[in-house]
Amino acid sequence: MYYRLISPVHLTASNRQFFVKKLGVYGFDDIATEWVRSYLSDRQQFVQFANQTSPTLTIIVGAPQGSCLSPLFFIILIADISEWASIALIEGFADDISATIIDDSPQKVIAKLEKASTNILKFMASNSLVANDSKTSFILFGSRTTGTPPTHIKVGHAMIKEQSTIKLLGSTIMNDLKWTEHTEQVLNQMNHRLFLFKHIRDLLPEHTIPTVADPLVTSHIRYAMQLFVTPRLSIYKPQTSISKKFQIVQNNVTRAWIKAKRIDKKNMKIARSDLRTYFIRQPDRNFLRARRNEKDPR
DSSP: OEEEEEOOEEOSSOOHHHHHHHHHHTTOOHHHHHHHHHHHSSEEEOOEETTEEOOOEEEOSSOOTTOTHHHHHHHHHHTTGGGTOTTSEEEEETTEEEEEEEOSSHHHHHHHHHHHHHHHHHHHHHTTOEEOGGGOEEEEESOOOTTOOOOEEEETTEEEEEESEEEETTEEEETTOOOHHHHHHHHHHHHHHHHHHHHHGGGSOGGGHHHHHIIIIIHHHHTTHHHHSOOOSSTTSOOOHHHHHHHHHHHHHHHHHHTOOGGGOOOHHHHHHHHTOOOTTSOOHHHHHHHHHHHOOO
16 A cells, blocks of 8 residues: 655745755865855845835845756755655655655554654754645555545644545546546646647748647647556557547647648548657557667667
8 A cells, every 4th residue: 555645845944054064964065065155145136016126135045046056955955854754765856745655554554654744844844844734645545445434644733634636747646546537637638728729720830830739739648658558569559548539639639730620531640740740659669679679689
């Protein structure tokens, strides 16, 4: 069984002296740490709207927003979080932190997860970080008896209710590890984007169509596709129902691109080849390339 706790944390009150000391522990020399201390100190900001300007104030917390160094500082600040919750598998992306516990009973998992979350909150407090209760979620993966009510875990002073689905890095994950809800959401979003593309198609210069069509629709179809679509390892492998649905959307984009209708009976394979677009249901290229290399070492 898996329980996942996602706690976005935000660098809103970073203790600069503590952070600079942590840099020293990680191997930064005195010159580098002094530069960082200077970079974060005595910065000022103001807001200007039209001809009105607010008073200038000194920034006493955090790092400059929009700076390429700020995400790096944040990663350094939370790099040792796993040392505080060794009983859980800690993973993170940007400011999303997840703690995963695996055990043979829900009771054991909940007890360990609550202990891990307590230690994570202690880590955040010691690093002047804040956990966002409203964006903390909890999900159980595993077989459940029908009608079993959702359970709760205690995180600090908040009770977090078990969810049947969670949104993680743009993907909707269900507790039964099926992708029904995710694919439906993607298809609805793609059909909406296709509607927009059809309406702006005639207003766009021909050379800009690929630049608009690919990020607007195709790139979203491809995102994380390896998770929910079984790759075709040969042209004889059956096509999954999910890949067929996504291919229909891509075919509709192709028709809008070349200004064709269904009744025109255009060959979509040839049209995609002419437009140099990726065929969603085609065999996995990397796999086929590897197979060819095995047969022909040259």
